[in-house]
Amino acid sequence: MNQQLVDLFHPHAAGNYQTITPEMAAEWLNFNTVNRLFRPHHAAAIARAIQAGEWQDIGGPILFSNETPPVLLDGQHRLSACVIARMPIRAPVIWGLDRKKVMAVIDTGITRSNADHAHLAGHRNAAVFAATVRALYAIKSRNANITSYLKITALDQEAMSSRHPRLDDSITTCLSCGAVSRSMAAAVHYCAAELVGQRQRADEFAEVLRTGVPNYPGDAAHFAREWIAKKGTSERNGRARSFQMLVWGWNNFATKSPVARRKSVQETMEIDGLDVDKI
Numbered sequence: 001m002n003q004q005l006v007d008l009f010h011p012h013a014a015g016n017y018q019t020i021t022p023e024m025a026a027e028w029l030n031f032n033t034v035n036r037l038f039r040p041h042h043a044a045a046i047a048r049a050i051q052a053g054e055w056q057d058i059g060g061p062i063l064f065s066n067e068t069p070p071v072l073l074d075g076q077h078r079l080s081a082c083v084i085a086r087m088p089i090r091a092p093v094i095w096g097l098d099r100k101k102v103m104a105v106i107d108t109g110i111t112r113s114n115a116d117h118a119h120l121a122g123h124r125n126a127a128v129f130a131a132t133v134r135a136l137y138a139i140k141s142r143n144a145n146i147t148s149y150l151k152i153t154a155l156d157q158e159a160m161s162s163r164h165p166r167l168d169d170s171i172t173t174c175l176s177c178g179a180v181s182r183s184m185a186a187a188v189h190y191c192a193a194e195l196v197g198q199r200q201r202a203d204e205f206a207e208v209l210r211t212g213v214p215n216y217p218g219d220a221a222h223f224a225r226e227w228i229a230k231k232g233t234s235e236r237n238g239r240a241r242s243f244q245m246l247v248w249g250w251n252n253f254a255t256k257s258p259v260a261r262r263k264s265v266q267e268t269m270e271i272d273g274l275d276v277d278k279i
Contacts (some may be wrong), residue, residue, distance in 0.1 A: 017092045020062075025082040025089075031064065031072040034099070038076060041151035046081035050089060054155045055081075061092035063106075065099040073102050117154040121161065128171050131183030132190075133160045135243070136167075139187055140279040142269040144240035163279075166194055177209040179229035184243050185209055188250050188271065196273045198254060205253050218258025224249030247271055 020028075049055035062075030072079075075091070082089045114133070119126035133156075138146045161167065170190035177185045185206065193202035208214065208221040215221065224245045231238070244267040251272045252259060 017090065019088050019090055020079070020082055020093070021088045022083050022086050025079040028062075028064075028072060029076065029079050029083070031070050032076050032079075034071050035073070035076050038080070039151065041149055043077045043080040043084060045151040045153045045156065046077060047084035049153055049155045050081055050085040050087050052155075052159075054159070055089065057089065057091040060106075061094045063097055063102060064093075064095045065102070066096040067099065070095065071099055073097060073099060074106055112154070114152055114154060114157050117157060118161075121158065123161070124168055125171050125175065128175070128182050128186065129161075129168065130157060131181075132167065132171055132186045133157050135181075135183045135187035136160060136164075136190070136279050138243065139191060139247070139269060139271065139274075140276045142276070144243040144269050145237070147239070147243070160279075164190065164194070166190070170194070173203065173206050174209070177206070178212070178225065180209050180225055180246065181239075181242065184246050188246055191271050191274050191279070192250055192254065195275070195278045196271065198273075201254055202250075205250055208253070215253070216256050216258070218260055220249045220252030220257060220259045223259045241267065244268060 046055060057078065060074060062078065063073040064070040065073055075093075078089065078091060114130035115127040118129040123129040130152075134147050134150065134152055137150055137152065137156075137160075138144055167186075167190055170193060171182070171186040174182050174185035174189050189202050189206050192205065193199040204215055205221050208219060209225050212222065212225060227245055228242045247270070248266055248268055251268070254272065
């Protein structure tokens with residue numbers, strides 16, 4: 001919602017750029033009676049950025065209607081994040097708007113995705129880069145399911161990129177892994193090569209995923225590759241289980257431990273030797 005639209009629809013609306021304390025935000029959230037679905041993970045992501053000193057409000061203003069009491073029309077996630085972070089924020093605030101006219105045009109633009117931000121930052125294979133960042137967060141949290149719901153902001157992604165400047169190299173290495181997710185393979189490869197320090201073995205792991213040719217008898221990477229190709233998308237929670245299978249495959253591949261049957265598989269998101277605080 002830009003100022004021209006506000007002026008066009010609401011010539012008597014009043015607003016300014018101000019500091020919003022957590023107490024003010026909590027009070028204003030009492031006016032959040034008619035709004036779009038609240039997304040807790042989005043608010044939590046903004047709160048993390050606020051606490052890290054990385055958040056900047058470059059979006060539209062926080063909007064209130066001209067009713068009595070007023071209705072919060074836009075800004076519920078920013079205000080909730082302010083409360084969660086327990087820190088003040090700066091944002092433009094406009095009061096006295098016509099609710100029906102605002103709701104007809106608000107949030108109808110196309111939001112930039114994390115892949116868009118990765119492309120603008122110059123990353124090769126931007127969509128895979130964004131997905132790999134999400135996969136790294138899953139490894140960090142030891143939770144494969146987190147990839148389906150964790151809200152990653154552009155600031156989160158840029159911070160991850162700054163900490164791991166060679167992440168693009170792992171993505172390039174894992175671009176052709178057949179049925180295996182490129183982002184998951186790249187995340188495991190990067191952790192193994194750069195954070196655990198087993199680059200040669202990590203490259204051999206990626207080679208097995210690409211070619212399907214076992215590296216040793218009972219190759220765990222090959223076993224994981226074939227299982228993902230056959231069952232990875234058909235089983236319940238298939239994506240999460242495929243990720244766990246890939247991590248398990250690396251752990252056994254790293255030590256050349258032979259695998260003969262499915263019963264020997266352990267569902268895990270812990271990469272042996274990895275300090276997750278380094279992610």
